[in-house]
Amino acid sequence: MRSGLALTAGLLAGLWLDARRRTNRAERVHPPSGHFMSVGDTRLHYLDHGPADGGSPADGGATPMVFLHGNGTTADDWALSLLDKAARNRRCVCFDRPGHGYSEATPRRDAGPAAQAALLRAATRKLGLERPIIVGHSLAGAVALAWALDFPEEIGGLVILSAFTHPTPRLDFLPMMGPAIPAAGPLLSHTVLPPLDRLILPALMRRIFEPNPVPPSYDELPPDFLLRPTQLEAAAAQLAALIPGVAAMAPRYSEIRCPMAVVAGREDRIVDPHAHAVQLHNAVAGSTLHLLAETGHMPHHARPDAVMAAIERVERAIKTVPAHAAS
Template identity: 40%
Template sequence: MTTVETVLLAAALLLVLLVVGNVGFSKLAEWRNPPIGKFLDCDGVVLHYIDRGDPAAPCVVLLHGNGSMIQDFTISGLVDLLARSNRVVCFDRPGFGHSRRPRLRIWTAAAQAALLVKALNQIGIHDPVVLGHSWGALVAIALGVQKDYPIRGLVLASGYYFPTGRLDVWLMSGPAIPILGDLVSYTVAPIISWAVLPGALRKIFAPRSVPQTFKNEFPASLVLRPRQLRAAAEESALLIPTAAQFQAHYSIMSHQVQIFHGTEDEVIQFEQARDLHQALPRSDLHLVPDAGHMVTYADPAAIVAAVNSITNS
């Protein structure tokens, strides 16, 4: 066997070991972090969700950001606070947490909103307030412009609404590339993501520290699974085109919209929120001082008050 053949064989064996190891790691992560809610089979997609509070109360639907899952909202306290006077439904969006993400669909914000409309109708949720954080804000907006599903209003937190130059977004999109992306997702991407995750968490919570409850309770190992890394990469690739597409809707949106953004957000600048407030016919802007991207942790009480102001209007 030549030197080249030996190197190629060793590389192939290493790739196989990485794939097997990452598949095993994913199974272990799911076993150690079982579902905390129920499952719904909707339009061929298995969705994981929680349903809390009084079923007869006004409903609030929570949509998490890219790479996250239901636990983001439970750990922040938003679910418990909202459930005191509302029915609270929170989904793992397709591909995240314990929800599936069929590969034959392009999961744009509009596609996710269309699926969620069917899911909400299936479980009897009508006229909700929709709260979206980060990438989930785009899905919330997509729900808001659905013509066949009325909502009470929107609460948008740390969202990205207007296209800008974002090299970081394109760099994070690698695992979404067909075939090559799968190879990356099942080999080196989980290792790289594990290495950068602590710094990424510090960045999204900055200038505040990462809460100890988040460190203790958030199932970070689920974030590192190949299928969730691929879903996150797809959403990174879709971020700028989606914001560009949605601009035309802002001036004609009739819903009451409450906008929250941290003034020290290092992921998405607060000017995005300011510009959206100016573009919308009916909105209130809440810039939270000394808060970063995880504004839901910085002032959950204010967000709950904003939700209740819509449900009670």
């Protein structure tokens, strides 16, 4: 029995060291490309593109935008899709959400959409962005909705992409929550999960993008960078907090008054557009619904022009609504 325990301990130690080595190498290959700021005790990494002063919507200037990426990826997801196009004439800030990319994780009690929204709202205010359009993809769509509900006077509009917005049962979430298990989670995320996740990551990426191909640009994101133990733990904690978070928010969606576009792929294999996008659109008066044919969970990659058209539609709507009327 002692030999078995010693073998297990040795195996775990080897896996732990391998995860640390791979993390260090991935961070050398893919260093931070943006800026850092501190909000309270949390250090955030963000990309800041476009003109610093494009004017205000009230005087005809372009509305600033904040982009929030989905779970398990980073702000690079926007840089690899439509950020350059969006930032041609407006300031665009893309945050690494807490625990992702080079942003520090927050305590597990702050993993829910509302707590993330409060943190990122404070960061946005610190950067001087006034009433931006918030673009949230997938899990971050719930963060964007929490932002609009809790700080309605501080945002100009919403663009919600492929978002999980209602508390539908998801048994497939359970295996991904392993790193969020108290005590055992960090051990798993530093040992057995990274090599297992490396095996399934190619198939998972294909499923996320289906029926569209995974874009070649995604090769710029090293798999080991996305599978760092701290990011696995943050993604698991935020996934575990997602369904309770949207359950609390869904009855309030009718309170949203700002211009909003809801965008989803008809062929989304990850989030059912009829259970989420359509239901959200029905709950928010004046919102527009854009269901894209032959498009999966990543419309900003597969159909960037359609997503930009939705963004520009929200921007035009903002300019016709006085700031006090949207709050």
